Amino acid sequence: SDIYGTSRFVAMGGAMGALGGDMSVMGTNPAGIGIYRSHDVAISFGFNNTGTESTFNGTSMNENKTRASLDQLGFVYTNKIGNTTSLRFVNFGFNYHKSKNFNRLFSMGGALNGFSQSNYLADEMNAWGMDSPNEFDEMLNAQNPYSKYWNNYPVLGVMGVMTGLVDFPNNDVIGWLGDSNHFHSQETGGIHQYDFSVGLNIEDRLYLGATLGVYDLNYNRYSSYMEYLNDDQGNPNGSYTLENYYDMEGSGVDLKLGVIYRPFEESPFRVGLAVHTPTWYDLTESYNATMSSNIDYWGESYTQTLSDELNPDYLIYDYHLVTPWKFNVSMGTTLSNLVALGAEYEYQDYSSAQMQDMDGYELGGQNDINDFLKGVHTFRVGMEALIAPQFSLRAGYNYSTAAFQDYAYNSLSLYGTNTDFNNTQSKNTFTAGFGYRGSVIYADMAYKYDMYKSDFCAFDSNYNFVTGETDLLPAASVNNNKHQLVLTIGARF
16 A cells, blocks of 8 residues: 555655554554544645656657546544543544555566567467367367357467468467567555544553454556567568456455553553454455457458457456554654654565455465565654754655566466466655644645666566576566555544
8 A cells, every 4th residue: 555644744755553543544544543532634636646657678668647636635633521530532533644545657568588478378279278280270160259269278379370370380389579569557546544533532641443444546647568570580570459448346344452552651652563354355346358450461351359259247356355463563752742753664465365255265366465475674763853943854765676576477367368478576755844833723745755676577478488597587577656645635623
C-alpha cells in the first residue's frame, strides 16, 4: 500500500503509529485516536503525477499521467469519561482514504535481435503436447467457435495458430524471428479504504484501539504489444499486434488492533504495536484479447478475438484472495513540545497470501505465490517542528524492500493472455510539508515523492532463434516515480 491520508500524516512519512493524534493512524495503529481530546473533521485532496522511463536495448521511452484526486475524508468524535477515572476517553472515528492508486501509463520497445513472442507461443504449444501435423491442420480449419482445442491448449497459442504467428512445418511448432517491438499499457483504478475505529485512553498512559477496515477495489488495464517480424532469412516479414483487456473489481474486510504505551510517567516517549489481520477479498476478474496479424509470408491479414471463440464462462472468474498478516511496531516522542519524532517498522510476508475458488479450494497459482513473492520490510521516520505558535514544518522518509524474488516471471496459464511481467524493486519515499493551526480551523499541505526501479519483460524467453543460443530475453530497465501534492482542510473543536 502507499501513503495516503491527511497532509500531516503524509508529510511525516506516515510514521505516526506511536504519536497518534491524527485520524489517518486508524489505518496503521488505531490506538492513535485514543490520544484525541477534541473532535476533529478533515478533508484532503490534491494531484498525482505518475511517470515511467523505460530503456530496452538502448531505446528509451517516457510516459507520465497527472490526475486530481480526493485522498481522504474523515472525523473523530471524542467522548470524555472523566479526569480521575482509569478510563479517561472513549473516542470513535471514521476515515476514508486511498490505500493504492493504480493510475499509470507505460511504454517500452526496441530491437529484439531474434527473440520473438511468437516463439514463446510456439513453446507453449509444444509444452502442451502439440506433436501431430494433422491435429494442427484440424485446429487451423476448425469452424466451431467453441472448438475443443480452446480447452486443450493454451488459448494464446491457439490464437497464434489462427493468425499465422506459429506454424508446424517439420513436426515442431515454431514462430518467426523478432526484429523489434513496442509495448504500451494504461492502468486505472485504486483501492479505497473505509476505516471505522474506536480508541480508549486509560490513565493518559495506555491507549487501545481497533479498526474495522472495508475495502473497495477496482483495477482496469489495457495493453498493446506490437512486434515486427523477420523470416528465417532475416528479411522483413510483416507484423502483428496483441491487445489485452483486463478488469478486476471486488471488496474486502479486515481488522486492525493497536496499542500505545507511555512507559515513563514523566516522559512523552511512547511505543506502539499494531497487528492487522489478513484482508479477505471477494474478487471478480474479466478479460478479453484480440490478436491481429499482417504477415507477408501468408499474404493476408488475420484477426482473432478471444470472446468470439471461447465460452463466455471462461472470460469471467470469481475467487477469494486472502492477503498476509501485517505487523507494525513504532515509537515516538516530543521534545519540549516543539519537535515531534516518529519511527516505524512494518512487516508483511506476501508469499503467505492465499488464492481460493468460491468453494474455498486452493487455486493453481498458489505455488507461484509461495515461490515468487517474499516478505516486505518497511521502515518509516518522520518529524514535525513548531517554528511559530501556529506554524509547523514536517518531513519524512520511507524505505520498502522488494516483494518479488529476482527470478520471478509470468507463468502463463491455460487461459492466460498477458505474457508481460514487471518485477518491482525496493522503493524510496521522500515527504515534506507545512501546516497552519488556528484555534479551530487548520490547513496543511504535503508533498510526496516515490521512486523505485523495476525490470519489465514483454514475454519470457530463454532461446534466441537468430543466434541459436540459450539465453534470457533481456529485461527493460524501468525508472518509476510518483509526485503527489496533498492539501488538507480541517477543524478541531
